[in-house]
Amino acid sequence: MTKQVRQLDGVIVRFAGDSGDGMQLTGDRFTAETAAFGNDLSTLPDFPAEIRAPAGTLAGVSGFQLHFSDHEIMTPGDAPDVLVAMNPAALKANLRELPKGADIIVNTDEFTKRSLAKVGYAANPLEDGSLDEFRVHPIPLTSMTVVALAGLDLGKKEAERSKNMFALGLMSWLYTRPTEGTVVFLERRFAKIPEVARANVAAFKAGYHFGETTESFSVSYEVKPAPMPPGLYRNISGNLALSYGLVAASRLSGLPLFLGSYPITPATDILHELSKHKRFGVRTFQAEDEIAGVGAALGAAFGGALAVTTTSGPGLALKAETIGLAVSLELPLIVVNVQRGGPSTGLPTKTEQADLLQAMFGRNGEAPVPIVAPRSPSDCFDAAIEAARIATKYRTPVLLLSDGYLANGSEPWLLPEVAALPDLRVEFATEPNHVAANGTAEFWPYLRDEQTLARPWAVPGTPGLEHRIGGLEKASGSGNISYDPANHEAMVRLRAAKIDGIAADIPPLQVDDPSGRARVLVLGWGSTYGPIGAAVRQVRRVGGVVAQAHLRHLHPFPANTGEVLRRYDRVVVPEMNLGQLSMLLRATYLVDTIGYNRVRGLPFKSDELAAVIESVLAGSDPQ
């Protein structure tokens, strides 16, 4: 039977199953096939905080959403068009988000009395009519996998384990994905256990053939490749891009990379990744705690390394005192905070943007720190380089605010040419810079560069530049301890002026307003870029006139920020917090903003933001 192939412009697929079902791998592979096919795409994994919650429970559901299309997209999509549910828990946990008419592929083998009871289903939803508004495809994925693997010498349990690859095969057929890459991948991944490789490949192929022959699916779909700028691409997650950005910054600056870190979700993958790159001279130090992580990094910075510490919100709180010391020592330090839901332990695996004010103010005294925030997974690469540029040029700690959504989400990345990356070379001090009253040349660690106000970076091992620095207030210039009131005031103001001056060294805030006559501006920062951008386009498609701008530098703001804000009648600021950027904007520019604030641990949906923008355009305030 030849089946009809229907064209779609984009699809949102969600794989969901038990955390032991291999949903992340399934999603990753589907993503790789989709990338190879040439679609634009965006992904978002969603895993439980528990490593292995009891099997079959709602708490143990692990999901992976993929949005792919024949045109440029900016988000992993609001609601899935297709849900693959490996068990009743996966169905129940995701059902609420499915729009009417969505396809649901369910593994009927798992819909046993016991499994249903475990998640509180009194009756089998596959039979009681509760799924009537969806297109349900009931398929015994587990038993079909076992049958497909009958020829291999495997126990039933082992055979069942390949059911995710059966599902992947079926989905690959349904969306006409290229399959060679997955076969090669499986053979490579399980090279050491050939039976497992064989089983997975066989299950994958069986799923694909099942799609071709079953009557459950009368059509398959095709999503044409998206027109993308020419070049070499790879799919990349935010944490990986950030890690690469740090390695690149090390190369570009000529400084060895030193990471001091303590494992914390969702930042740990950066520690994992950087620990693989020893051949780039990367030193990774897994410290005894968050404080030692940043302390060791600061020690390495004193020695002339490109020093980094990575953490999430609770860890940033612990590092605060050391960051304050770095402010006082005026040494370069990159502090990466991959934000998650707070306060306290909060929602470790969920995303939030609620550490902006902590980054801004979370230290004692006047301790200004530049803040840079990436806006998409691949942008984490450039943002890391920018953080390194500011840190080394201005001898200051820099906060790089990523979040859980960027960290784990992925998108295609047009690979940069290394030759086109910025030059970050740094000059260490080598000579005395001051003449004492008695005529001898000496070194003053706090004599500043007139333009940047940065102090010299004089690393141990440099003859003649022996000096002592510390957290006590220092006399401007000589750096000797000083309790003089006027000197303290001058030093506080100098440190602030140095950071404020960075505004002249960063690009102005760009506004996207194709109409040129928008009266409403939507301003965001960080990972909301995708959903805001998608929402703005959605609004424009139906005739709405709205401008969009996105802040990459949160401190200092770009020099033209106030002027941009004042240009518009209304400024909408969507944030995954209770209004932290709004507070800073109002306080800095005396311009009111309309906050749209949600803290659900999830990224914004573009439909939701589009509705907000529409309502502001119509003259009302969103709730």
Place this chain on the structure above:
Amino acid sequence: MTQPSGAVSTGANALTLVPKTDEKQTAKHFKTDQEVRWCPGCGDYAVLAGVQSFLPELGLRRENIVFISGIGCSSRFPYYMNTFGMHSIHGRAPAIATGLATSRPDLSVWVVTGDGDALSIGGNHLIHALRRNVNITILLFNNRIYGLTKGQYSPTSELGKITKSSPMGSLDRPFNPVSLALGAEATFVARTIDSDRGHLTSVLRAAAVHRGASLVEIYQNCNIFNDGAYDGLKNPDTRDDHLIRLEHGRPIRFGRDGQRGVRMTTQGQLEFVDVAEVGEQALLIHDAEHAHPGLSFMLSRLEVDGPTPLGIFRSVDRPVYDDLMRDQIETAQARSGAAELQDLLTSGDTWRIG
């Protein structure tokens, strides 16, 4: 008096990779123009002078020496040393020194800390630096009191200590820094005292060249808030009965003319004996180089009901954290050749458009 013998270490010493100088150094070279601001009579002066007059012996380039301190009276130390230095924050000096020593094998890195700094707020960093065996030398000034905050009991104050924050006596048992360090399996652990320049210098000498983390506890008198804490060990009339000078490879004796000694019982406990009664051959021989820290630990407990040992408790060779890290980097580089950034970026699945 006899000096404790620096336990001989094999292979590279701590300073092998640190550049040497031809400059004829004296203590004066290590002094800064900063006015020393400890209370007159403070034991810190003696230690500062001891370190400044000892360092020329190492013949290192001054710019390759770094002193890192935390917070407390003793932590002002780096300001007075004409080397590189950092006066950091409370308790964190071992962590900061770890980052520096790990990334710069050409430096001689010293940590200056106190009993509050190292054992209260920074206790975690201290034990981890010791277990990792980072190539640093830690000078722990123990005055058994908080000086800078004007006299509260510290984690080494004796139980029942009357201070401003414990008017009816402190309730928490003290740490014995040497026991703690041995428990963390530090590879070099020693104790000395501010008033005995010769002993101080000999311990510093051994600690400085020990490759790995060295902990030197220095009994230091705070004449303002805890004066006389170590008088029993200093008074010529009593000191022979109150302290044991540990010497590697020598029987453990104390008392005037060494008439008392330490012996191990058949139960494996240590006891004090009269040498005349048991004979010298019955005494325990101090072995600072024993692979197992157990015996050294027992020695560190003698002071509970007997004399206090000074000297080197333990000095063993064990792979050093920063060397191991450097080895891994060199191995990775040798294995895969020159690392190209472009190759890193294009690793994994890529595809070309256009």
